[in-house]
Ligand SMILES: CCCCCCCCCCCCCC(=O)CSCCNC(=O)CCNC(=O)[C@H](O)C(C)(C)COP(=O)(O)OP(=O)(O)OC[C@H]1O[C@@H](n2cnc3c(N)ncnc32)[C@H](O)[C@@H]1OP(=O)(O)O
């Protein structure tokens with residue numbers, strides 16, 4: 607398959623795979639900031655660039671409305687991601703974020719927001735190399751403006767703005783195969799509300815299974831079973847940072863979280879991100895941690911339901927509690943909060959609990975990519991310690 611745009615970019619090319627002469631690391635060196643193109647790329651006539659201040663209510667609403675109608679759908683067009691405004695504010699304003707990396711495209715005459723792409727800064731470790739990277743996300747072109755080669759211009763523009771901040775690498779995921787994935791992960795789904803999932807057509811009654819038998823199969827206790835399991839609080843940040851750093855060190859690619867990052871990414875925010883710690887009742891030390899984020903989806907064609915409430919496994923660390931028990935408590939809490947499904951990728955150690963806790967494999971894959979950083983060979987999903995929103 608020809609990739610006319612991606613073949614021009616500093617990304618691993620399919621032809622490099624297995625070539626023992628390719629070294630790991632940056633593909634192109636940084637250039638002097640004075641050599642970075644000082645002005646924005648040229649958009650097709652009648653469109654303008656528009657930096658989006660997500661802190662502004664009106665702008666956050668425009669971004670929400672664009673994504674809710676035009677962002678990612680599954681292959682069967684059953685669902686479309688429905689990121690909330692509060693979630694977008696959280697996702698786009700981590701420590702040291704740049705508003706300039708929240709890039710919109712507007713119609714000159716009407717000012718209508720018709721396209722969007724974002725970057726946020728992150729410190730990502732690749733083996734022993736900690737690299738300042740941009741995490742790129744929320745690339746979206748309005749359905750009516752597709753296949754006009756707008757995406758390459760938007761990607762080049764966000765690249766230019768990242769270069770202006772003296773950063774030269776990026777990380778991103780996609781459901782589509784591009785040059786060249788560093789790994790390919792699988793979504794797994796744990797039904798919490800099987801009746802609704804069957805009703806919307808995602809799940810089907812198993813052979814020789816009645817609805818009541820299916821509901822019983824996925825039933826969970828009414829309360830968590832781990833002593834000391836509680837919501838994370840601000841005072842837990844230093845201990846959670848230590849737990850996470852210790853755990854993530856084993857993966858080939860992982861975020862290099864400090865206290866400020868942990869405070870932003872993991873402190874609970876209602877309907878955005880939930881995190882729990884296990885505090886040993888005797889010693890009061892924090893021994894375990896689990897978290898999931900809230901990403902609803904619009905249900906695109908069902909008479910009885912319009913929204914799917916989905917929880918997505920985020921970062922989990924089990925040092926004393928068995929991982930199975932810790933994650934089962936996460937399922938119990940998600941069920942208590944009326945999520946319909948708990949989703950997880952087969953990254954990190956998730957593979958150890960998926961089958962046992964009655965997750966089923968999805969038919970969607972999520973490919974992970976690095977920009978301007980080559981790995982000698984693709985990773986196993988269990989080598990990956992990075993979850994992008
Ligand atoms: C140093 C800093 C570096 C920062 C930048 C790093 C890189 C960041 C990269 C971005 C990471 C985003 C991560 C992210 O947001 C998470 S993945 C979610 C992407 N968004 C969606 O799927 C929403 C629905 N789809 C759309 O809005 C459009 O279909 C989009 C906008 C996706 C493409 O618009 P379109 O109207 O359908 O297509 P054209 O404009 O005509 O362009 C066609 C070209 O675009 C290539 N394409 C298609 N989908 C892509 C995707 N998901 N990533 C990268 N490239 C993608 C395609 O291969 C082709 O290039 P090729 O001819 O070479 O094959």
Ligand SMILES: CCOC(=O)c1cnc2ccc(OC)cc2c1SCCC#N
Nearest residue numbers: 678679680685686687793795903949970
């Ligand atoms: C019930 C299980 O499927 C989903 O939760 C779901 C929801 N909304 C989506 C919107 C766009 C979409 O595009 C790939 C997929 C979904 C999916 S399946 C993959 C995400 C996970 N887990």
